[in-house]
Amino acid sequence: MAEKILQIRNLTTGFMSEKGLAKATDRVSIELEKGQTLCIVGESGSGKSVTAMSVMRLIDYAGGIIADGEVLFNGQDLVKKKQSEMLKIRGNLITMIFQDPMSALNPVFTVGDQISEALRIHKGLKKQEAWMQSIDMLRRVGIPAPEIRVKQYPYELSGGMCQRVVIAMALACNPELLIADEPTTALDVTVQAQILDLLLQLKNEFRMSMLLITHDMGVAAEVADRIAVMYAGTVVEEGTVREIFEQPRHPYTIGLLKSIPGLEGERGGELYTIKGSIPPLSQLPKGCRFHPRCPYAMDICRHKEPEMHESPTGHKAACFLDEADGSDPRPGAAKSQETKSAAKVTIRSMSEVAQS
Template sequence: MAGRILQIRDLTTGFVTEKGIVKATDKVSLQLEKGQTLCLVGESGSGKSVTALSIMRLIDYAGGMVLEGSIEFHGKDLAQIGQDELRKIRGDKIAMIFQDPMSALNPVFTIGDQIAESLRLHRGLSDSAAWKEAVELLRLVGIPDPALRAKQYSHELSGGMCQRVVIAIALACRPDLLIADEPTTALDVTVQAQILDLLRNLKDELGMSIILITHDMGVAAEMADRIAVMYAGVIVEEGTVQEIFNNPSHPYTVGLLQSIPGLDGDRGKELFTIQGSIPGLGQIPTGCRFHPRCPHAMDICRSQEPSDYWITQDHRAACWLFEDNKVNKSNQRKVKGGV
C-alpha cells in the first residue's frame, strides 16, 4: 500500500513462565503511514512496551517470543526473519528511544564518542567523519555548543540534554521509523514540551514515522495523527486523534479521557478514576478484558470477547456496545451479496 511503512496483523506475544506460556499481547493489529505519528496509550501494564519490543523483536531477549501474526516493514515480515537480519534493520531503519535517558548512555565514554560509534558501525564513516557528523547531530537535536558538548560525559549534562543525546544516537542511522517509549516521562514539564517539539520537528525535517508510547493523553493529543488505546494486551480502540478525542467510544478510552486533569476548572474537584486495576498476565478475565471495570458491562461482555466494530470508516472499537456496526469478513461478504 502506498505510503504505508508498517502493518502489524494479529501480533500475539508471550512470555515463558513457570505456568507455561502467557500471552502479553493478543492479536494486536496496527498500521502506520509514512511521516505520521501513532501514539500507543494505556495504563501501566497494558502492554505498550511489550508491543514496541515485539515490533523490534527485542522481546526475544526479554524472555518472550512472537507467537503469531505478522509485522510487515518495508515489505519484510519482521516476525519471520532471523536476529542477524533484524540487527541490521534495527541499527539502520528502525531506532528506539527508551524511557530513562541516563541509563541509555554509557558513563565512561564521551557523548560524541557514543554517537560517532553508532555512525562508524551503521554508516561506515571514518573516525573523523563520524566525529564531525556526531557534532552535527548534536546541533540538529538542539544542543548548544555542540563541539564542546561532544567532549563531555553524560553526568555533565542535564536530563533533558541527555534525552537529546539519546535522540541524536537514534537518528544517527537515519531511521525511517522511530519508536519512542515514554521518552519524556523522566523529565520535568518544560523540558518534556521541548523534547516533544524536537521530535515533531525532526519527524517533519527527516520524513520519519514515529510510534510514540505514552500514558499521557495530553501528550497524545499534541503529537498523534492516530491513537491506539491498549488494555491488558489488546487494542480496544483505534482511530484518528480527532475521532478519539471528539468521539471516544470504548468505555476504557472514555475513562482515560475523563481522568485527565483539566487546567483551572478542575481545581479542588476530585479527579475521575477508573475503578479497579488492570489484570496481570495470568489473570486475564474471560469475555471482554475490561468488563470487570466497565460501567456498561452486559452479560455477553462477561463471556465473549468482542471483535472490532467500526464507529466510522476509520475508527474502530472492540466493544459489544457497537455490535450493530460490526464489520467482519462474513458480514462484509453478506453486504456485498457474497456467500
C-alpha cells in the first residue's frame, strides 16, 4: 500500500462565540499519499483554509480550536503537539504558501535576508552559506539575475516575482509537505499558469507532497492527482482527478463542474450557477447539508445525513443517490472528459488571452 504522508481524520475545528463553539469544519477526513498532489476544492466559506491552518496548527493563533480529530503527519498526530514542537515542523518539514505574497513577505528586509533566515533557523547554516543558498533558490524558482534580486526589497518586485520568492522561502528547507492556499488567485492571469507550472515542476524536483487549495476546478484539473470536494465544512466527495471529472457522484461536485466557464458559457448558453448559497455551520439544515440546493433531493435527504460510501477504487461520496433504487437522475459520464479539458483550457486560455 502507498505510504500516506498526511491523514486527517474527523477533524472538527471551530471558533468560540457567545453561543459556544461555532464550527468551521465538521469531521473532515482527507488522506494524501507521499509524492502526490491533493486539491481541496469548494466554494468560499467551505472550510478549506481552516483545514489547512489546522494542519499547520496556525489556527491556534487565529483564535481557533481543534475540537476533535487527528492530523497524522508521517504517523505523528500534530493535534497533540505543543507549539514548541510545531516550531520544528512548521517552516521546515511542512511549509505553507498563502494567496497574497505581499503579506507573507516582510517589507523591511531584503528577500535574501528572508530566505536566509529560514535556512539559518531550520538548517543551522552560517550567514554566508545561507546567503549563497538563497541565491540558488531564487535561480531555481526562475528569478532572473538572482545575485541582484537577492539584495532587493519586496516592493521592488512584481506580484509574480514576490510569489516566486515566497515559493523559494517555502522550499528552501526542502519540506516533505507543501500546503498552498490559493497560491495563484491574487496574481495577474498572465502569471497564474506560470506559477502553477513552477509549483508542479518543483514538487517533482524536491520530491514533495502537495496539498493545494483552490476554488478553481481548472487549477485542480491541471495539477491534482486526487481531489477532495468540501461543502459547508465537510468533505462530500473525494477521488482521483479522473473519477471526479469523469464520474462525479455528489450533486455538489456535478454543480461545480457544470459551473466551469467554457462549457455552457462559451457556447452562448448561460453560465450555470448552483442556486442558493452555502449555509454557516451554525445554521446547517437537518439531513443532508446540501439538500436545499440539490436538484435531486429526495425525502430521506431532508431527515437523514448521508454517510460517506467508498467504491472499490477508493472513490468516496456522501449521497443517498448511491443507495437509491431505480433510475439515477445524475448526468452520465459522457461529457466528463470534455469537462476536464475545458477546465484545463480555461486557465491556459485566460493566460494566453492576457498575454496577447
